[in-house]
Amino acid sequence: MPPTPDGSVDYPLCTTPDPGGWQEVAPGVLWIRLSLPFQLDHINVWALDGGALGWTLVDCGLGDPRSRAVWEVLLHDALGGRPVERVVVTHFHPDHIGAAAWLVERTGAGFAASLTEWLVARTLSAGNDAATDAVVEQFYRRCGLEEDTLQSLLARKGAYSRGVPAVPATLTRLRAGDRLPVGDRHWTVIGGSGHTAEPVSLYRPAGGGSPDLLISGDQILPRISPNISVWPSEPDADPLADYLASLEGWSVLPADTLVLPSHGRPFHGLHRRAEELALHHGERLAEIETLCAAPRTAAAVTRALFPRPLDPQQMLFAVGEAVAHLNHLIRKGRLERTVGPAGEPASLPPADLYRRPAAIAAA
Template sequence: MLSTTNGAPDYPFCSTPEAGGWLEVAPGVLWIRLALPFQLDHVNVWALDGGDSGWTLVDCGLGDPRSLSVWEGLLRDALARRSVQRVVVTHFHPDHIGAAGWLVERTGAVFAASLTEWLLARALSAGSDAAADAAAERFYRRSGMAEEAIASMLGRKGAYNRGVPSVPPTLTRLRAGDRLTVGRHEWIVIGGSGHTAEPVSLYRPADGNGETGLLISGDQILPRISPNISVWPAEPDADPLADYLASLDGWSALPADTLVLPSHGRPFRGLHERARALADHHAERLEEIETLCATPRTAAAVTRALFPRPLDAQQTLFALGEAIAHLNHLIHRGRMLRMVADEGAGRSGADLYGLAGTAGTLMTR
């Protein structure tokens, strides 16, 4: 679930590529826009021209037939003058890694990502066992979701493989601080966390010839929406929001005039202001939740208050995960307590969250 936020970035490009089309945003940097079958209806991917060393692709969209057909056209047209030598993925989500296996097999390119993101993709592609399924059901039941919603979320089993039919079997590992040479330019790998465990962004410093710095930010910083920060059944007590807020502080080290190339929305300038706006958004969410939980509530009740409009199954999944991420952050900061459900207390096994000092004694699992 991607929450809208305020902020006024500067958009230097008046036009946006059509789905499957492209636009050059800097010398040798193509902005390619791929369609998605979700409410968030597109993902941006980036082709970096390395001259004789070939193309480096950053992210690649879903691995569905429509996206693969678009890639076939791109390989025949916009990318035809060079071979694809490297496929970089910012993180493991299907709209970023979905076509990677196909592209690597089709072109013979090297695949590069952080180790954590690649391992997560490989693990999710392998499917879940009975114990993982039971843990997921327990997680959603303790959230207080209605039975119909729980059934809908559990029914999404296998959704990852539909968007990611294959994951490259070998990896060139990317770490924060690594440098990737693409033609005459070097791109610095920037680490992060929060939206996923170990996403990577790529920064190309200004070269002194009139070209400003470029930042391929993935989903870590977006111009109009806040990247989803969620807690998932496999790590129910995690505090990804703390990681994300810490990562926002890091953008201040880059020049203020950096051109940001995000995964969703349009390229923009105003990196520092946007990072502050995202931090303010989460601070407002935390205050809102504290007000809501003056009377102890379930995570599902908090979710409905934060996201009152009708949600489909995918949006409900993200909205609940984001609500729990904020609740967990308040728990880690000592401002909230979770009262673990007594299955026989008539509360359908749902945990309650309340303010520290009023919610009773925190019971751990």
């Protein structure tokens, strides 16, 4: 069958694994699909055959009993009962690192990640203290969220540690440019930022009957834009600038690289997809700048960008993404942020307002 077109990408593989299933996408590279209990209902995990040393697993799903039960079957069937040499995680999100500690303990594997992603996971898995809870509440109040929406977000306290009950205590640190040996081949670690602070991707050049391969994590996906958010711990951050710079970095890889993403299907069209994602964010920035011709709260911008009903998890990501774009426009001098009128009751912190600077508005 010919590739299936989908906007800027095409799909060379004709089948997709069922939940808990797997298939080979290149010699010695297995595509495993695990279910997730979210609107984004799956994650792709990649098993790399390292010969006598065993398998390298890239990402691992949630750390819940259901995922562990699926892994018990996969270890026996997909991996043939052979050893697992290491578990690599692309970043700290629960669907990527959740089962890592259990897998390391279960198999005796090593663990590898970037230092930043490991430290963030260790911190979040331990839970929040009262001071952190207060910072989180203040951040979302300053976004101007309605009280019922705010409370639904605050009620998610502890959600991370439920998906990531433990994080491996030691790691092999991965840095951009490192070469990760798997069998008689090497995968090069590619850095980036934006979706999280220091995610890693893995690239292997063509050879041995295999095409150029890129395990991209969430940094580049075929159908959806990775979430780029500002979080309460770093309220003035500009992760969008980091992400746009990361997109430019894909241009050094061959255009026909087969991309193995964390969500969706393996695809060709890396350069086209990177350009499309950059264009998407440019359009979002222009839309927000127009919205802020009159003063707006971050919550109002969020509702305009995402008018459909959102559950608490989706609202969390939507608000974070809106603030990321607002902060980027502030850094570029296209918007300014001011403190708005006091909230009700007066003891609550006031919501921030975003607007065009007078000089731009008058132009």
